Amino acid sequence: MNPIEVSFNDGRPVRHVLNVSGGKDSSALALLMAGRVKGFEQFRMENMEYVFCDTQKELPETYQYLARLEAELGSKITYLNAKAGFDHWHKVFNGYLPSPQNRWCTKMLKLKPFEAHVGQDNVVSYVGLRADEDRVGYISKKPNIKTRYPLKEAGFDYDGVIQILEDSGLGLPTYMNWGRTNSGCTFCFFQTPYEWVKLYETYPKYFEQAMEYETIDPSDPNKQFTWMEKAPLSALLDPENRKRILEAGIRQVPTKGDNRLLSIFTGNSSQRSEACLMCQK
Missing domain, CATH: 3.40.50.620 (HUPs)
Structure with missing residues (x-):
C-alpha cells in the first residue's frame, strides 16, 4: 500500500x-x-x-x-x-x-x-x-x-x-x-551558454545542426529565430567567446561590470527551473 x-x-x-x-x-x-x-x-x-x-x-x-x-x-x-x-x-x-x-x-x-x-x-x-x-x-x-x-x-x-x-x-x-546538467534535446533552449560550448566541443555535428535551425534575416525583425535570446550560436564559433564562457563557469550570474559578450554568454542556471519536468527530469 x-x-x-x-x-x-x-x-x-x-x-x-x-x-x-x-x-x-x-x-x-x-x-x-x-x-x-x-x-x-x-x-x-x-x-x-x-x-x-x-x-x-x-x-x-x-x-x-x-x-x-x-x-x-x-x-x-x-x-x-x-x-x-x-x-x-x-x-x-x-x-x-x-x-x-x-x-x-x-x-x-x-x-x-x-x-x-x-x-x-x-x-x-x-x-x-x-x-x-x-x-x-x-x-x-x-x-x-x-x-x-x-x-x-x-x-x-x-x-x-x-x-x-x-x-x-x-x-x-x-x-x-x-x-x-539535464536531459533534453541536443539543442534544448534551456541550455546555458556553458552547455552550448560543451556541446560544441563534444558533439560538433549536433552544434552545427542546431545552427542550421536558426533564422537570421536582417531585413525582417520577425525572422530572428535563435536558440539563445541575445545572440546566435555562430557567436560561439569565436574561440575567445568560448574561453570567456568556460572561465566564467556554468552557474556564475552576470554583473554590471562584465564585458558585454561575457554578460550575454555567462550562464545563469536559475533559468532551468522554468523547464517542464516531463522534459527535463
Whole structure:
C-alpha cells in the first residue's frame, strides 16, 4: 500500500504511468517505484508503465541511459512520437523555434503524445519532482489524469537521488561528465551558454545542426529565430567567446561590470527551473 493514495470516483480501472526522460531524477523515481530502494519498498507499484517521449533529437547518451534503465527495471520503456518528431513540428510552426516564451516542443512532443497514449483511461502520472525543488510539476487539465510526486513524498532531495542511482549501480547519465546538467534535446533552449560550448566541443555535428535551425534575416525583425535570446550560436564559433564562457563557469550570474559578450554568454542556471519536468527530469 502506497503512503499517498490517488483515487477516481467512477470505479474504472486505473493505469499507473511514469514518464522517464533519460535524466537522473525520473530514473531515480523509476527505481523507487520498482521497489529498488531499500527502506522504501512501500512505494513499489506493480504494473507500472514506463514511457519516453522521444523528440528524435536526443543525445546519444540519453538513449544509452534509457537502455540501461530498462535493464535495471526489468521492464520495457515505450517510446512515443515514432511518426512525428521535432522536424515535423518545426515545419508545422513555419520555422519558429521553441523558446521559454513559446514552448511548443513541450506541448507537441511531450504533453500531447503522453495524453494521447493514455487516452480516456484513468491514469496516475508519476513525476520526478524532488523534495528540495520549489516548483510545480506536470499537472494535466484532463480529469482522468492525476499526478503524484513520490520523490517529494518520500523526502528525497538531490543527494538522495544521487544515492539511489549509485546504490542501484545505474549511476548518473554520462552526459553529465562533459558538462550537460539535464536531459533534453541536443539543442534544448534551456541550455546555458556553458552547455552550448560543451556541446560544441563534444558533439560538433549536433552544434552545427542546431545552427542550421536558426533564422537570421536582417531585413525582417520577425525572422530572428535563435536558440539563445541575445545572440546566435555562430557567436560561439569565436574561440575567445568560448574561453570567456568556460572561465566564467556554468552557474556564475552576470554583473554590471562584465564585458558585454561575457554578460550575454555567462550562464545563469536559475533559468532551468522554468523547464517542464516531463522534459527535463
